[in-house]
Amino acid sequence: MRNGDFAVNNRFLRACRREPADRVPVWFMRQAGRYDPEYRQIRETYTLLDICREPELCARVTRMPVDKLGVDAAILFSDIMVPVGAMGMSFSLQENVGPVMEHPLRAEEDVASLRVFEPEEALPYVLATIRHLAKALPVPLIGFAGGPFTLASYMIEGGPSRDYVHTKTLMLARPDLWDRLMSKLSQAMARYLRAQIQAGASAVQIFDSWVGSLSVHAFRVRVKPHVQRMMADLADLRVPVIYFGVHTGELLADFADTGATVVGVDWRTPLDRARQRVGTSVALQGNLDPVSLFAPPEVLRREVETVLELGTQSPGYIFNLGHGVKPSTDLAQLQRVVEWVHAFDPANSPYPPSKEERA
Numbered sequence: 001m002r003n004g005d006f007a008v009n010n011r012f013l014r015a016c017r018r019e020p021a022d023r024v025p026v027w028f029m030r031q032a033g034r035y036d037p038e039y040r041q042i043r044e045t046y047t048l049l050d051i052c053r054e055p056e057l058c059a060r061v062t063r064m065p066v067d068k069l070g071v072d073a074a075i076l077f078s079d080i081m082v083p084v085g086a087m088g089m090s091f092s093l094q095e096n097v098g099p100v101m102e103h104p105l106r107a108e109e110d111v112a113s114l115r116v117f118e119p120e121e122a123l124p125y126v127l128a129t130i131r132h133l134a135k136a137l138p139v140p141l142i143g144f145a146g147g148p149f150t151l152a153s154y155m156i157e158g159g160p161s162r163d164y165v166h167t168k169t170l171m172l173a174r175p176d177l178w179d180r181l182m183s184k185l186s187q188a189m190a191r192y193l194r195a196q197i198q199a200g201a202s203a204v205q206i207f208d209s210w211v212g213s214l215s216v217h218a219f220r221v222r223v224k225p226h227v228q229r230m231m232a233d234l235a236d237l238r239v240p241v242i243y244f245g246v247h248t249g250e251l252l253a254d255f256a257d258t259g260a261t262v263v264g265v266d267w268r269t270p271l272d273r274a275r276q277r278v279g280t281s282v283a284l285q286g287n288l289d290p291v292s293l294f295a296p297p298e299v300l301r302r303e304v305e306t307v308l309e310l311g312t313q314s315p316g317y318i319f320n321l322g323h324g325v326k327p328s329t330d331l332a333q334l335q336r337v338v339e340w341v342h343a344f345d346p347a348n349s350p351y352p353p354s355k356e357e358r359a
C-alpha cells in the first residue's frame with residue numbers, strides 16, 4: 001500500500017489531480033527546519049546529514065510539522081544534495097551558506113565519472129525512512145529530488161551563486177557536454193524518485209529552484225527536454241509530480257508543458273496570471289511571500305486571503321509559500337496560516353468556483 005491510499009478523499013492528492021476537495025490543502029516548503037525550536041535542539045547533536053542517515057530520527061523530524069502545524073502533507077526530510085553524494089561528488093552543507101562542493105565539476109572527465117546510482121544500494125536509509133513513514137503518517141508523504149539545472153548549478157559553481165556564470169558558460173560553450181550532464185542528472189533523479197514512490201511516497205516534487213535564472217529560450221532548448229523525460233519516466237507510477245522553481249514567471253507555460261501534474265509558483269506571479277499561463281491541465285501550488293509571515297497577524301491574514309482568492313478561481317489549487325519557510329519565522333504564524341486556509345470557504349470567495357467544481 002502506498003502512503004495516502006488510506007484516504008481516497010485526501011484533500012492534497014485530490015487537489016493535485018484538480019478534483020474538488022473539502023478544504024484547500026496546505027503544506028509549506030521547508031516545513032521541517034530551523035524555525036522550530038525542537039528541530040534546532042536536535043541539530044545541536046546531529047548534523048543535517050546525520051539526521052538523513054538515521055531513519056527513525058529522520059521520520060520523526062519529517063513528522064514534526066504535521067503534528068505541530070496541522071499541514072495536509074509531509075515532505076521527506078532530506079536535502080537535494082544527498083543524491084549528489086551518491087553520484088560520486090563530495091560536498092558539505094555550510095550553515096547560512098548552503099551546499100559547497102569539494103571539487104566543482106568543470107571538465108569532460110568529471111561528467112564521465114558521475115554515477116547513475118542504484119537508489120536501494122546507494123541510499124538505503126532514505127528509502128528506509130520512507131517505508132517507516134508510509135505506515136505511520138496520517139497524511140500523504142511527498143518525496144523529492146533536485147531538478148537537473150539546480151543540481152548542475154551547485155556541481156559546476158561549487159556552491160551557491162548569484163549569476164551562474166560557470167554553469168551558463170558550460171551550457172553555451174559545450175552544449176554536447178551540458179546535454180550529457182543533464183541526461184545523467186535527469187536519469188539518476190528519475191530513478192531516485194521512482195524508488196521513493198515504490199517505497200511509499202504518494203507524490204513527488206522536483207525542486208528546480210534556480211532554473212528561473214535562464215532565458216525562456218535556454219530553458220526550452222537546454223533543460224526542458226530533460227525534465228520532460230523525467231516526467232515521462234515516472235508517468236506509469238501515476239502519482240502527482242510537482243515542478244517548482246523561483247523567478248519562473250516567464251517559464252510557467254513551459255513548466256506546464258513538461259508533463260508535471262502540479263506547477264509551483266513563487267510569490268512574484270499572482271496565481272490568476274499563473275493560471276492564464278499554465279492553462280487548465282495542471283494544478284497550481286503556492287505562493288504566499290515567505291516574508292509575509294513576519295507581518296502582524298491581521299496583515300498576514302489579508303495576505304493569505306488574497307492568495308486563497310486568486311488560487312481558488314480554478315480547480316486544482318494547493319496553498320503553500322512561494323519559497324521555503326525562513327529560519328527566523330515564528331511557529332505560531334505558520335499555525336495561524338494553516339487554520340485560516342482550512343477555514344476558507346471557496347464559496348464565499350469573491351470569485352466562487354462553479355457548482356460543478358464544488359460537486
Ligand SMILES: Cc1c2[nH]c(c1CCC(=O)O)Cc1[nH]c(c(CCC(=O)O)c1C)Cc1[nH]c(c(CCC(=O)O)c1C)Cc1[nH]c(c(C)c1CCC(=O)O)C2
Nearest residue numbers: 029030031032033077078079080095096097098207209324
Ligand atoms: C536549493 C535547495 C537546497 N536544499 C533544498 C533546496 C530546494 C528548495 C529551495 O529552493 O529552498 C531542498 C530541501 N532541503 C531540506 C528539505 C527538507 C524538507 C522540508 O522542506 O522541510 C528540502 C526539501 C532540508 C534542509 N537543507 C538545509 C537546511 C538548513 C538547516 C540546517 O542546516 O539544519 C534544511 C532544513 C541546508 C541547505 N541546503 C540547500 C540550501 C540552500 C540550504 C540552506 C543553507 C542555510 O541556510 O544554512 C540546498
